[in-house]
Amino acid sequence: MSSFWVYFAAKPLWWIIVTIATFLFTSWLNRRVGGTPLLHPVLVALSLIIVLLQLTGTDYNTYFEGAQFIHFLLGPATVALAVPLYDHFERVKKMLLPLLIACSCGAVTAALSVIAVAWLLGASEATLLSLAPKSVTSPIAIGIAEKIGGYPSLAAGLVLITGAIGCLVAPPLFRWLKIEDDAVKGFTLGLSAHGFGTAFAFEFSTLAGAFAGLAMGLTGLLTAFIVPVLVRLLGL
């Protein structure tokens, strides 16, 4: 049995199959329970895979040798966001100035509020600096954390947790604020929960998805400039 396992575990193919099969299962499960974001397919899938890796004593690098082929597709998928964005370009043009203003307000709020709350609760400085870029998509967050002295790898993880929290808290907040425009919903999701939020926004409509993708790109750009300046102003 153990030699059987070693043979399969050494093949990158195995972890691709595990990742896709687990995700299919958790998507099915999520539909069965009525699509609650508490059992978000991504969150459940990654929890199950972490448990499986720990049960089989597999380290993350081994897993990633297979899973990197799925991870790689994030690049072309990000480029592909241009298609829904083009489809809704007329809306984007009409809303350009409000979008830029909302993006600046949102990006400053995201960075400032997380630093303020964590500082009040007595977080260590490295945690504080790793939290600052949490609303940006992972590759940008890693660069920012490096620049200001946080842990880049932790920052990448916190970005994912933020994404999940965003998908959880946004729908009830939208109902409370009576937000009915899918463009506003999508933009807010993309700004506060980056790629996670964008994937989630596509479940509302392609319009929401297009605006989420736009927000993700804009926020990344703005945060990369704002956070280092904020950190210096706060004397961290």
Add this chain to the structure above:
Amino acid sequence: MLAGLLLLLVCQLLGEWIVLAAGLPVPGPVMGMVLLLAGLIAHGKVPATIRTPAEGLLRHLALLFVPAGVGLMVHAELIAAEWLVILTSLVVSTVVTVLVTALVLKRLTRNLDLGARGDKS
């Protein structure tokens, strides 16, 4: 379909080059998205060969975050030490960010004529 997939990858590659050459803080794929958008605007429509792979990838966007998400296991100890602080600040900050962004955008777009609300196109 295949030509479209190639084009997505070429845009990404060009994006990575531009970011590297200009020392920009943006990831290459985001620059690639800007390049493709500029190309689509110049062309005036989305060719079917690009639409098929693009919509296929975007339909399964959530799956693509799973491998990076599993990476959280590497930081189990760090997170265990300060999890309450981390979680509280992330939740509070995310709620505030959603509120600010949604309210600002809703207020600023209130008077714009945008046609049908929340259309499912």
